[in-house]
Amino acid sequence: MSDPLLSVRDLKRHYPVRSGILKRKRGAVRAVDGVSFDLQAGETLAVVGESGCGKSTLAETVIGLDEPTAGEVLFEGEPLAGTQSGGVLGSLAGGVDKAFRRRVQMVFQDPFSTLNERMSVGRIVAEPLVIHGEREDDRAGYVRELLETVGLDPDRHYDAFPHELSGGQRQRVGIARALALEPDLLVLDEPVSALDVSVRAGILELLRDLQAERGLTYLLISHDVSVVRQVADRVAVMYLGEFVELGDLGDVLDDPAHPYTEALLSSVPRVCAAPDPDDRIRLPGSPPDPSEPPAGCRFHPRCHLRERLDDEDAARCVAEDPALTERDAGGEPRPGGDGRTVACHFRPAAVGITDRNPRE
Amino acid sequence: MSDATESDADGTTAAPERPQSPLARRTRTFVRRFRRNRLAMGGLVVTAGFVLLALLAPVLAPYDPAAVDVPARLQGPSPAHPFGTDRYGRDLFSRVLFGARIALQVAVATPLVAGAVGVPIGLVAGYVGGRVDDVLMRLMDSVFAFPAILLGLTLVAVFGQSLTNIVVALGIVYVPQFARVTRGSAVSVVEEEHVRVARSLGASHARIVLVHVLPFCLSAILVQATVTAALAIVLESSLSFLGVGVPSPTPSWGSILRVGKGYVDSGEWWYSVFPGVAIVIAVLGFNLLGDGLRDVLDPRTDPNR
Numbered sequence: 001m002s003d004p005l006l007s008v009r010d011l012k013r014h015y016p017v018r019s020g021i022l023k024r025k026r027g028a029v030r031a032v033d034g035v036s037f038d039l040q041a042g043e044t045l046a047v048v049g050e051s052g053c054g055k056s057t058l059a060e061t062v063i064g065l066d067e068p069t070a071g072e073v074l075f076e077g078e079p080l081a082g083t084q085s086g087g088v089l090g091s092l093a094g095g096v097d098k099a100f101r102r103r104v105q106m107v108f109q110d111p112f113s114t115l116n117e118r119m120s121v122g123r124i125v126a127e128p129l130v131i132h133g134e135r136e137d138d139r140a141g142y143v144r145e146l147l148e149t150v151g152l153d154p155d156r157h158y159d160a161f162p163h164e165l166s167g168g169q170r171q172r173v174g175i176a177r178a179l180a181l182e183p184d185l186l187v188l189d190e191p192v193s194a195l196d197v198s199v200r201a202g203i204l205e206l207l208r209d210l211q212a213e214r215g216l217t218y219l220l221i222s223h224d225v226s227v228v229r230q231v232a233d234r235v236a237v238m239y240l241g242e243f244v245e246l247g248d249l250g251d252v253l254d255d256p257a258h259p260y261t262e263a264l265l266s267s268v269p270r271v272c273a274a275p276d277p278d279d280r281i282r283l284p285g286s287p288p289d290p291s292e293p294p295a296g297c298r299f300h301p302r303c304h305l306r307e308r309l310d311d312e313d314a315a316r317c318v319a320e321d322p323a324l325t326e327r328d329a330g331g332e333p334r335p336g337g338d339g340r341t342v343a344c345h346f347r348p349a350a351v352g353i354t355d356r357n358p359r360e
Numbered sequence: 361m362s363d364a365t366e367s368d369a370d371g372t373t374a375a376p377e378r379p380q381s382p383l384a385r386r387t388r389t390f391v392r393r394f395r396r397n398r399l400a401m402g403g404l405v406v407t408a409g410f411v412l413l414a415l416l417a418p419v420l421a422p423y424d425p426a427a428v429d430v431p432a433r434l435q436g437p438s439p440a441h442p443f444g445t446d447r448y449g450r451d452l453f454s455r456v457l458f459g460a461r462i463a464l465q466v467a468v469a470t471p472l473v474a475g476a477v478g479v480p481i482g483l484v485a486g487y488v489g490g491r492v493d494d495v496l497m498r499l500m501d502s503v504f505a506f507p508a509i510l511l512g513l514t515l516v517a518v519f520g521q522s523l524t525n526i527v528v529a530l531g532i533v534y535v536p537q538f539a540r541v542t543r544g545s546a547v548s549v550v551e552e553e554h555v556r557v558a559r560s561l562g563a564s565h566a567r568i569v570l571v572h573v574l575p576f577c578l579s580a581i582l583v584q585a586t587v588t589a590a591l592a593i594v595l596e597s598s599l600s601f602l603g604v605g606v607p608s609p610t611p612s613w614g615s616i617l618r619v620g621k622g623y624v625d626s627g628e629w630w631y632s633v634f635p636g637v638a639i640v641i642a643v644l645g646f647n648l649l650g651d652g653l654r655d656v657l658d659p660r661t662d663p664n665r
């Protein structure tokens with residue numbers, strides 16, 4: 001296997017919580033708390049998790065919109081510019097060098113607020129070219145080509161304004177803008193979740209076609225398992241700022257190992273004959289406060305698996321934070337040997353719990 | 361004023377078959393909304409009338425505003441002198457007309473001076489935020505804390521009495537208002553997603569501020585300019601009334617009023633009433649226009665958002 005295009009090493013992003021008139025630091029919201037992964041050229045890694053698990057912060061930190069608190073992001077083995085001093089000016093354009101910005105672009109979630117309403121579509125798509133001083137001789141022609149690539153009609157849409165376009169068309173404009181500098185890596189932050197269900201398929205198909213034609217690498221951020229299923233090669237499941245499971249799409253989604261992954265998947269509505277209402281795993285309570293994550297395994301207060309462990313094992317969940325590893329608690333490779341990593345002391349090792357559904 | 365076809369063409373959802381030129385489209389929407397707003401139209405008519413009269417003063421004035429005719433002094437309104445004459449027998453109608461030229465210059469130049477300084481300050485404060493914002497805005501507050509007349513008086517006393525100096529002084533007086541209004545808009549625009557996107561594309565600070573922030577502040581700045589024009593006319597008149605305005609014999613409404621005030625008790629009412637009414641009408645016009653523009657440009661009522 002060749003060197004990864006993007007490597008993320010133990011990335012952390014904590015937001016300080018300040019209170020009192022002295023603005024003393026009282027703690028930190030651990031939005032991203034020790035995430036590592038490699039992204040091979042041409043593949044799609046999806047990060048799934050519920051709202052607030054830190055997946056968007058992860059995306060922003062990876063592309064340099066936000067500064068990591070600790071850890072590093074390597075692009076083709078080269079680390080990005082180091083942590084800047086705080087403040088707006090520090091974390092704005094100065095943080096990451098321009099060469100990296102050209103090669104990594106982002107498609108944003110909300111195509112309604114991410115397009116400058118005062119600019120025409122042509123100008124919006126040309127903006128990255130203007131910023132980087134690219135293609136000065138035939139910008140308009142190139143932009144028209146890009147619009148065609150993303151399925152828009154240059155004659156109709158080049159001079160149009162965002163408010164004249166539908167949500168799907170706006171997102172196509174956003175994709176055209178992201179493609180303008182011919183990047184290698186696209187970070188897709190919930191690319192279809194703001195769109196009508198009817199146009200989602202079209203956008204996802206466009207993304208797949210673009211990947212095939214241009215050899216793009218995608219980092220997809222989504223809470224929607226059905227979207228992930230359509231686009232991703234590998235899946236990372238995120239909970240409270242950490243990855244709890246990382247593996248190939250089919251392995252993770254069809255045979256989840258981590259109890260949280262199970263719960264997440266069972267929340268996806270399925271069309272099937274006579275669905276059993278008891279077939280869902282309902283997580284008790286809401287996600288814990290990320291400024292005070294639970295000790296040990298972060299999922300333990302809500303874990304349905306732990307309920308059925310004996311006392312000694314259950315105590316271990318509270319005492320010891322499980323690492324994201326290919327091996328289970330006994331040091332044995334997890335079954336399947338598929339390179340999947342899971343952060344759970346017990347699943348799916350031989351602790352006498354093999355059934356997926358605790359209520360069966 | 362707007363038939364069905366026109367409002368359909370300006371509909372917000374359907375993409376037009378042949379996109380209109382962007383500026384033309386925005387302008388059309390703006391004009392349509394403006395014409396529906398009675399306040400704004402009233403203000404526009406009054407202001408346009410004021411501007412026209414000021415520009416055409418040399419043509420319209422029946423007399424040279426400085427022509428002294430002592431035997432005809434202190435005459436009441438008559439067909440020959442519609443506004444009467446002053447203590448030197450000068451025609452008050454002509455003087456009030458020419459006074460409009462001073463008022464117009466003040467009304468145009470003051471917002472330009474104040475905006476040229478205040479808008480950049482507001483943009484920097486709103487964009488950078490943090491301590492820079494605190495320092496700049498506290499500085500603006502301390503300027504703002506001076507009563508406008510006192511500050512104007514002081515500045516004119518320092519710079520000396522001339523139309524240019526008065527405009528500069530008035531400009532300084534109104535810098536904080538422009539800074540505040542601009543900062544207020546900028547702070548909310550900076551939070552918007554499209555600015556974050558520009559950052560992610562690697563745009564320079566200057567480009568973000570000028571291309572992605574400033575255009576969204578312009579409507580608030582325009583409204584502020586109109587309001588400032590009205591305030592500047594009042595303040596210039598006040599300074600002239602206090603004797604530190606545009607030096608005589610240039611006819612300024614405030615200085616005519618100052619002299620006329622001494623003749624109210626002896627029955628020469630026209631001496632102070634006509635310049636006073638001129639001030640009221642001009643200020644009212646700008647204020648109505650400003651309020652109307654605020655309504656028309658307010659994004660919350662803008663159907664295109």
